[in-house]
Amino acid sequence: MPAKVAVSPTEAKSLLVIKFDTKSIHYENYKKLLLDLECEKTFIGVLTEEEADTSLTDLTPDDTQLFDKAKKVVTRTKEVTHAFSDPVLSNQLHAPPPQPTTIRNVYFGNYKVKPWYTSPYPEEYSCSRNLYLCNACLKYMNSDYVLQRHRMKCAWRHPPGDEIYRDQNISMFEVDGQRQPIYCQNLCLLAKMFLQSKILCYDVEPFLFYIMTEYDGTSCKILGYFSKEKRSASNYNVSCILTLPIYQRRGYGAFLIDFSYLLSMAERKLGSPEKPLSDLGLLSYRSYWKKRVAETLLSMRSPVSIENIAQATSMVCDDVISALEALSVLKYDMKKKIYVLHIDKMNLYHVCKKWDEKHPQRVKPAYLRWTPYIGEAKISDLLSKEDILLPLSKSS
Known part of the structure; x- marks a missing residue:
């Protein structure tokens, strides 16, 4: 060519x-x-x-100024979004928390709730704007029609566990994550929409779930819950705690905290919640610690020590010291160079009275019907110590 x-x-x-x-x-x-x-x-x-002259696309001073202005607007938007993502700050600013990226509304029972954070639901459900939950078995659906069909067939009237406490219409159920993994996973996914610090949603086998319910004449509706590890190396009595937003500001959170320490007392252990706590959780625990220590100081007689208070309240010494400092009881004696307890009974009485006015729902230890969890390894140890296990016969 x-x-x-x-x-x-x-x-x-x-x-x-x-x-x-x-x-x-x-x-x-x-x-x-x-x-x-x-x-x-x-x-x-x-x-x-x-037309091919590239000098026309060079940045001018006006373009640079416009870019800097847009950058400041984006930075300010991120700061405001971060402030609203905090439940405490959002309440102070009188603004609702920011909407998650996908789910906008959660229909739970007869309530419509706006989630605070994103929960890792499966993709086919997280892509929907509305999420529908069965208030009995916590099954999630993406259609109101499917929910109505499910309610016609759902036979659940209470959480799938043992009822260990009942006071009139308030009950507590213990649910094993290993025996009821689907229910506990659904509960964790629901809690993740209102807890920023919650991480685990599907690994529920090592945990026990204690669910607070209220009987409304037909079924036990869920008010809140807390979970704890079956075998905690640090003696944590709470891993995650939540009162559903539709039932908050009714004293149920304090009830759950008090109930967790009641279980620690039944186990004869000193307990503390797993750290870090959420902002609302930290405020609730600090308020409870102050009340519990003040109540104990009023009932105790001398000599009073931090160890004695810890044994009487089932609280670890660090939490007791934090409560004593908040009550202005723990002070440093400059002459003796030691810390001493200065007890003002009128101040302690005022703290207890203020707490009782805000939290009428109290835990009554006499209504508890519960045995501490004993794992398979513990059972084998107990049986071997009691000589119940028969020794293997040697072959002749």
């Missing part, structure tokens, strides 16, 4: 002339092809030289 370069005498432009063999099969498609050797400046001849 011969080719030669020809120079035009009139325009003084170098042209590449490609001549095809007339007998070639490509002759009909490519009779003649001319390439301008200066076409690199004009994007292979698509644009004119004026």
Whole structure:
């Protein structure tokens, strides 16, 4: 296929002339092809030289000023969003928490709730704007029609566990995460929408769940819950605690905290919640610790020590010290160079009275019917100590 370069005498432009063999099969498609050797400046001849001038896209001072202004707006938006994502700050600012990226509304029973945070529901449900939950078995659906069909067939009237406490219409159920993994996973997914610090949602086997319910004449509706590890190396009596937003500010959170320490007392252990706590959880625990220590100091007789208070309340010494400092009871004696307890009974009485006015729902230890959890390894140890296990017979 011969080719030669020809120079035009009139325009003084170098042209590449490609001549095809007339007998070639490509002759009909490519009779003649001319390439301008200066076409690199004009994007292979698509644009004119004026249109291909890249200097027109250089940033001007006005463009830089506009970019800096937009950057400040985005930074301010992030700061406001972070402030509203905190439940405490959002209440102070009288603004609702920010909407999650996908689910906008959660229909739970007869209530419509706006979630505070994103929960890792399966993709087919998290992509929906509305999420529908059965208030009995906590099964999640993406359609109101499916929910109504489910309610016609759902036979659950209470959580799938043992009822260990009942005071009139208030009950507490203990649910094993290993025996009821689906129910506990659904409960954790629901809690994740209102707890920023909660991480585990599907690994529920190592935990026990204590669910607070209220009997409404037909079924036990869920008010809140807390979970704890079956075997905690740090003696944590609470791993996660939540009162549903539709039942908050009724004293149920304090009831759950008090109940967790009642279980620690039944186990004859000192307990403390797992750290870090959420902002609302930290406020609730500090208030409870102050009341519990103040109540104990009023009932104790001398001598009073931090160890004695810890044994009487089932609280660890660090939490007792925190409560004593908040009550202005623990002070440093400059002369003796030691810490001493200065007890003002009127102040302690005022703290207890204020607590009782805000939290009428109290835990009554006499209504507890519960045995501490004993794992399979513990059972084997107990049986071996009692000589109940028969020794293996030696082969003759």
